Amino acid sequence: MxxxxxxxxxxxxxxxxxxxxxxxxxxxxxxxxxxxxxxxxxxxxxxxxxxxxxxxxxxxxxxxxxxxxxxxxxxxxxxxxxxxxxxxxxxxxxxxxxxxxxxxxxxxxxxxxxxxxxxxxxxxxxxxxxxxxxxxxxxxxxxxxxxxxxxxxxxxxxxxxxxxxxxxxxxxxxxxxxxxxxxxxxxxxxxxxxxxxxxxxxxxxxxxxxxxxxxxxxxxxxxxxxxxxxxxxxxxxxxxxxxxxxxxxxxxxxxxxxxxxxxxxxxxxxxxxxxxxxxxxxxxxxxxxxxxxxxxxxxxxxxxxxxxxxxxxxxxxPTLKVGLNRIGGWRNEVVFVLTGLDIDAKARLVKDQVADALAAPGVKKAPDEVRWELARTDRADAGTEETASALLRLVVRDSDPDAVGRAVSGAAVELALGSYPGFHVTAPPGKGAPYGVFEAAYVPAAEVPHTAVLPD
Incomplete structure (x- = not known):
């Protein structure tokens, strides 16, 4: 062939x-x-x-x-x-x-x-x-x-x-x-x-x-x-x-x-x-x-x-698959831990507070994509704090690293003493990181060199 x-x-x-x-x-x-x-x-x-x-x-x-x-x-x-x-x-x-x-x-x-x-x-x-x-x-x-x-x-x-x-x-x-x-x-x-x-x-x-x-x-x-x-x-x-x-x-x-x-x-x-x-x-x-x-x-x-x-x-x-990896943009993530009673109300409070912070006059640009997900890992009458806690995950994406960086981490950390009771996060928010996107293309096999390089 x-x-x-x-x-x-x-x-x-x-x-x-x-x-x-x-x-x-x-x-x-x-x-x-x-x-x-x-x-x-x-x-x-x-x-x-x-x-x-x-x-x-x-x-x-x-x-x-x-x-x-x-x-x-x-x-x-x-x-x-x-x-x-x-x-x-x-x-x-x-x-x-x-x-x-x-x-x-x-x-x-x-x-x-x-x-x-x-x-x-x-x-x-x-x-x-x-x-x-x-x-x-x-x-x-x-x-x-x-x-x-x-x-x-x-x-x-x-x-x-x-x-x-x-x-x-x-x-x-x-x-x-x-x-x-x-x-x-x-x-x-x-x-x-x-x-x-x-x-x-x-x-x-x-x-x-x-x-x-x-x-x-x-x-x-x-x-x-x-x-x-x-x-x-x-x-x-x-x-x-x-x-x-x-x-x-x-x-x-x-x-x-x-x-x-x-x-x-x-x-x-x-x-x-x-x-x-x-x-x-x-x-x-x-x-x-x-x-x-x-x-x-x-x-x-x-x-x-x-x-x-x-x-x-x-x-x-007659064609070969080509794997393409590109930088899709920048991503950041914060996971809030919600413990005890009124989990849904606590989640609504955090979402509203973060939305207000990202819309504040000092923020140059809010992230293009903001996604929230509440994982109900909590149980009633739990024996430990961990099993009484749910996880509220915030994920943001944008083509501009600044939009997912200090604006997001600041919005999360600055809530520490002014949000729901027992406020804490799983890890300190960072400045964000690039994320990749994979896609496939196809080219004629005859156009792709395939060379065995021997040691001599």
Whole structure:
């Protein structure tokens, strides 16, 4: 497909499967013909020791980490404004201080999208770390997703990143990389890339790619596949669920499981719940393939083992999704605590007092948006002050930071001795902070570069 296959930047094209890629025989692999791909992160801030635990808990071929949510891209965009050399997930580097040696000893490739807005910078930092800790590894990265300078996205856009597929990751691994870091790729690309490199899939192996996309979608949110955020959590011990892994096969089928002795559970219910997470129609479109979710077959193949089979794939769409993050304006918040009797009357008094304060002659501009919400967390005849209290939340928004700053915090604090009995707030009001807005755009896939950058 146009725009799908990644180019390689370096002295030559990648080698065929079996010559420097993941297809080199590994006698530690428990099952012939199976590629074991694990997950150690579902978001930026996930369990820090997961990378080490996954490397030491059982056999793996590839360990992946998903660090990029839409909010994360906004956070990294603000970081980049302060320091152009930043823009990647620094937690990943700290995890690698110990994990890099463990991965090399166990022959595990590491693939993560922790590069965020600066995959080249993260790759350089990983190489420096490897030299410092004395672990000789080849670090490659994938770029091309950052389209901020490619066109005019409108006022206030901080980040504009296309969701790339797994082709660039596959090229890096075929080129002999031990660690691959990317910017914005689809979450499932962290699985389709290694699987394509290992099994030698091409763009036309749609069913196999679709199976890998489904497996990648199950793995991408980490412990959500092993009992986390699960509606029927009461049926299992999910105090500390283990992270999931997939045993992939050449036809694209996979068995979802976890390391022995780890918490949580893998069953048809947990896998189904994750499969339905953030999906819409039966056609799950992505840059590698359109996976037909209505063809997925799940089979319980023993304790903590669910096999995914029968997945059919169709051609990917001709466009790529682009995630846009912009500064939407400025926001401030004050939470008033209302305790005891006459909660509704106390709430009306505060609202009237704040409205009068924001309309006072000395206020240059009142916020464009003022929203109140009363949460009745109080109970009659409560045994403690906290359980006798309700929360009245004030949220203001405006394009002008001054409109949500001192005028709002002053209006709240100055009521302290002249409002309802027992007046207090949950925290001192601040000066406000910028808030972000996410939206999606679409561009022709053929117009988006997709480059695998090898270390040499």
């Amino acid at each position: 146009a725009g799908h296959r990644a180019g390689v930047r370096g002295p030559g094209r990648s080698r065929p499967p079996g010559e420097g890629g993941l297809s080199v025989p590994d006698t530690s692999r428990p099952t012939p013909g199976v590629l074991r791909i694990g997950n150690a992160s579902g978001f930026y801030g996930d369990r820090f020791d997961a990378l080490r635990s996954m490397l030491t808990g059982g056999p793996l071929d590839v360990l992946t980490g998903d660090y990029l949510a839409e909010l994360t891209m906004l956070i990294l965009g603000r970081d980049r404004l302060k320091n152009p050399s930043s823009g990647y997930a620094r937690t990943f580097l700290r995890q690698l201080e110990e994990g890099l040696g463990l991965a090399q000893t166990r022959g595990v490739k590491i693939v993560a999208n922790a590069g965020g807005l600066n995959p080249a910078g993260l790759a350089a930092a990983v190489s420096e770390l490897a030299e410092r800790v004395g672990v000789p590894v080849r670090v490659a990265h994938v770029e091309g997703d950052d389209l901020l300078a490619a066109r005019d996205w409108g006022e206030g856009v901080l980040t504009a990143n296309a969701y790339l597929g797994g082709a660039g990751i596959a090229e890096c691994l075929r080129g002999g990389a031990d660690v691959v870091v990317t910017g914005r790729v689809t979450d499932a690309a962290l699985v389709t890339g290694p699987a394509a490199a290992h099994f030698g899939w091409g763009d036309d192996d749609l069913d196999a790619l679709a199976g890998a996309v489904v497996a990648g979608h199950v793995l991408e949110c980490g412990t959500q596949a092993t009992g986390g955020n699960y509606s029927f959590f009461g049926e299992h011990d999910v105090r500390r669920p283990g992270f999931p892994l997939a045993e992939l096969r050449a036809d694209g089928s996979a068995t979802i499981t976890k390391h022995p002795g780890t918490g949580g559970v893998v069953d048809i219910g947990t896998v189904t719940a994750q499969l339905l997470y953030e999906t819409g129609s039966a056609r799950y479109a992505g840059p590698d393939v359109t996976a037909r979710l209505d063809t997925v077959r799940l089979t319980q193949d023993g304790p903590d083992r669910v096999t995914i089979s029968g997945v059919r794939g169709e051609a990917p769409p």
